[in-house]
Amino acid sequence: MYKHYHSCLSSTTSTYFSELFCFNSGKFTVQGGGNTGNTMTCAARLGLKPRIISKVSTDAPGKSMMEELEAEGVDTSFLVVSKEGTSPFSYIIVDSQTKTRTCIFTPGYPPMVPADLPKANLLSALDGARVVYFDARMADSALVIAQEAFRQNISILIDAERPREGLNDLLGLADYVVCSENFPKAWTEASSIPRALVSIILRFPRLKFAIVTLGKEGCIMLEKCVDDESSHIEEMDVDSCLTSLTKTKDDSIAMPTCIASPVTKLIAEGIGSVCGRLYFGTTEKIPPSELIDTTGAGDAFTGAVLYAICANLPPKKMLPFASYVAAAKCRALGARAGLPYRTNPYLTSFTESIV
Numbered sequence: 001m002y003k004h005y006h007s008c009l010s011s012t013t014s015t016y017f018s019e020l021f022c023f024n025s026g027k028f029t030v031q032g033g034g035n036t037g038n039t040m041t042c043a044a045r046l047g048l049k050p051r052i053i054s055k056v057s058t059d060a061p062g063k064s065m066m067e068e069l070e071a072e073g074v075d076t077s078f079l080v081v082s083k084e085g086t087s088p089f090s091y092i093i094v095d096s097q098t099k100t101r102t103c104i105f106t107p108g109y110p111p112m113v114p115a116d117l118p119k120a121n122l123l124s125a126l127d128g129a130r131v132v133y134f135d136a137r138m139a140d141s142a143l144v145i146a147q148e149a150f151r152q153n154i155s156i157l158i159d160a161e162r163p164r165e166g167l168n169d170l171l172g173l174a175d176y177v178v179c180s181e182n183f184p185k186a187w188t189e190a191s192s193i194p195r196a197l198v199s200i201i202l203r204f205p206r207l208k209f210a211i212v213t214l215g216k217e218g219c220i221m222l223e224k225c226v227d228d229e230s231s232h233i234e235e236m237d238v239d240s241c242l243t244s245l246t247k248t249k250d251d252s253i254a255m256p257t258c259i260a261s262p263v264t265k266l267i268a269e270g271i272g273s274v275c276g277r278l279y280f281g282t283t284e285k286i287p288p289s290e291l292i293d294t295t296g297a298g299d300a301f302t303g304a305v306l307y308a309i310c311a312n313l314p315p316k317k318m319l320p321f322a323s324y325v326a327a328a329k330c331r332a333l334g335a336r337a338g339l340p341y342r343t344n345p346y347l348t349s350f351t352e353s354i355v
Contacts, residue, residue, distance in 0.1 A: 032068045035135040036052060039135075045339050050075065051075040062081065094293050122144070123148070131310060133306060160180070163186055175207065178210075197212065198266060222277075224274060224276045225263050256324050259282075260280075266278060281322075283326075286331070293330060293333045299335065300339055307321075324347075
């Protein structure tokens with residue numbers, strides 16, 4: 001029923017690492033991780049057919065990474081496998097009482113460089129792709145891939161977790177961006193997240209939307225709309241707009257919801273204005289007894305956004321869907337164990353529209 005979408009997603013990245021998760025109760029598990037590995041696993045479970053471009057070594061972690069991805073339905077044929085060096089690895093300690101985690105990261109070596117991906121391999125990796133995703137690491141390689149995707153008119157989604165070298169160039173080619181909570185203000189030096197979103201949309205005119213994830217507080221999205229100067233569009237301060245949206249939140253609803261403004265000229269004084277729509281998405285209220293580990297929740301959210309882009313889901317459907325997928329992940333130890341499958345009954349209302 002969704003064969004077209006099975007082959008439409010290509011993922012590109014520069015890092016993917018294995019993680020050891022250790023509960024302070026004494027439990028531990030070894031499993032794959034990394035932004036793109038997690039995001040692609042989520043996308044595969046939702047029914048897409050992702051491909052991954054990255055680099056690993058022939059050591060035990062590298063082999064385990066490839067086997068785990070392949071078992072999940074992620075195409076690893078474009079992974080660069082080095083006969084020397086080490087694969088990236090993280091040791092993560094999860095505190096079951098405070099629900100916090102501590103990450104100790106060991107980078108892989110040698111890093112991926114543009115020469116690792118011949119033009120023929122790159123073209124093959126992008127063949128038939130609907131969306132290309134970047135975790136914005138190893139900017140030189142990422143930019144080469146992004147430029148080719150741009151030339152082929154393939155949509156680009158950037159995961160802006162933190163300011164990184166070369167990120168500005170990648171964002172200049174992007175159609176969509178999902179940001180971590182601290183990124184927008186750090187990147188733009190704006191005084192608030194809504195103002196920062198206006199700045200990002202103005203700075204990168206190709207962007208159709210920018211999303212900021214706020215953990216248990218939900219998410220904010222700014223969608224750019226066509227400015228029809230022939231019609232009257234209400235003007236509103238962007239911070240005031242968000243405040244008005246949050247005031248309408250119904251705390252009695254346990255499942256994720258989305259509240260949207262009308263198309264508005266959103267003003268950030270001293271920065272500029274954007275004709276668009278502001279969205280505030282809530283999260284699922286997870287009972288404390290069910291909340292196990294938030295590691296990888298942001299990657300699960302992004303994986304669901306990838307699915308939504310391919311499925312042309314409207315924002316008011318996309319944001320609750322992504323929030324639910326992220327919440328499902330939090331009910332298991334590690335970045336992937338809790339990721340839901342397409343067959344999850346709650347997801348039916350979102351996935352049944354794919355033909």
